[in-house]
């Protein structure tokens with residue numbers, strides 16, 4: 001961890017926004033602490049901020065290519081549309097899953113060819129389909145008969161992927177199947193209606209649910225996808241040739257490797273060598289690329305003691321980055337750091353008060369509540385969890401805060417989410 005280049009950090013100009021390092025944030029608490037200390041020293045402010053480690057994003061792309069070399073990733077923009085993250089993914093050769101004209105526009109503006117975009121929102125407004133046709137986004141998903149007429153009218157030349165409901169969504173934290181995906185008995189009528197409308201079905205897509213730890217879900221979904229390929233053949237449609245395995249991947253290495261291995265063997269099980277030769281396999285990972293790259297640094301801005309209970313206000317909350325983050329994950333990702341007395345001058349020499357909800361040095365803990373900054377009582381991010389005694393101007397650092405966090409923030413009560421992001425780029429030479 002001493003490979004981190006302190007000199008280059010200390011020589012930074014006062015307008016600090018880009019830090020070149022040769023270490024990565026990851027789980028290295030010492031490095032996280034150093035970076036935050038440096039930022040606080042150079043830019044004293046009590047505002048919450050993000051640190052985005054672009055080196056981690058490149059590492060993840062390497063991991064993806066190593067484990068799923070035959071699967072082209074289309075990063076799901078909704079997960080986190082931070083411009084530097086998107087630009088890094090462009091540089092790494094990613095394609096993109098967009099769900100709205102404004103997402104499509106932001107990706108085209110980065111110089112990405114419309115051929116590298118999938119419009120993966122199964123139900124779209126007519127005007128949005130028309131927009132996709134105008135800008136040349138020609139790969140679109142659908143899962144209902146109602147969508148066929150709109151597409152026939154506004155984008156008849158596009159290629160369609162029929163989105164099917166994944167048969168097994170158990171083991172995921174964010175199921176999608178109650179809203180998306182054709183049921184098995186709907187597939188044949190949908191294919192026939194598409195054919196009657198003169199539209200071209202290129203293949204099948206599914207999503208096993210967000211943050212999935214049930215790798216067999218990919219197997220059963222691929223089996224269901226194969227059944228759709230067979231149904232199309234039975235209907236004498238032109239052979240399907242695109243397989244879109246959606247998202248749901250987590251970046252924790254053993255989980256990702258297990259999911260990738262299941263995908264690989266299942267594709268080989270259900271599609272013969274000859275079929276695989278003409279098969280294009282794509283995926284729509286969101287969380288995989290975004291989650292670990294962002295670290296959120298918040299400040300304790302208020303404290304109240306009620307008997308044994310400790311209550312704290314931090315300057316980020318439900319309406320900022322934490323609407324879709326599970327409290328258990330928040331607690332497991334949290335580090336508390338002590339600031340210098342006036343909070344503006346970096347952090348203290350031995351600043352770690354807490355890691356993952358546990359006091360360091362064995363200090364006593366208290367049942368604690370963490371509130372966000374707005375005037376809604378539901379703006380509460382932890383409740384009844386054991387935390388050590390914390391004080392105003394301590395920092396609470398949350399790791400792995402890149403997936404469905406700032407992307408979901410609202411401006412309720414005039415707060416929004418952390419506005420500043422410090423970027424770590426990497427010099428591995």
Ligand SMILES: *Cc1c(COP(=O)(O)O)cnc(C)c1O
Nearest residue numbers: 076210211247248284285286287
């Ligand atoms: C949200 C979404 C994704 C990304 O899912 P992750 O679980 O974050 O990988 C992919 N495809 C579609 C259609 C989605 O709606």
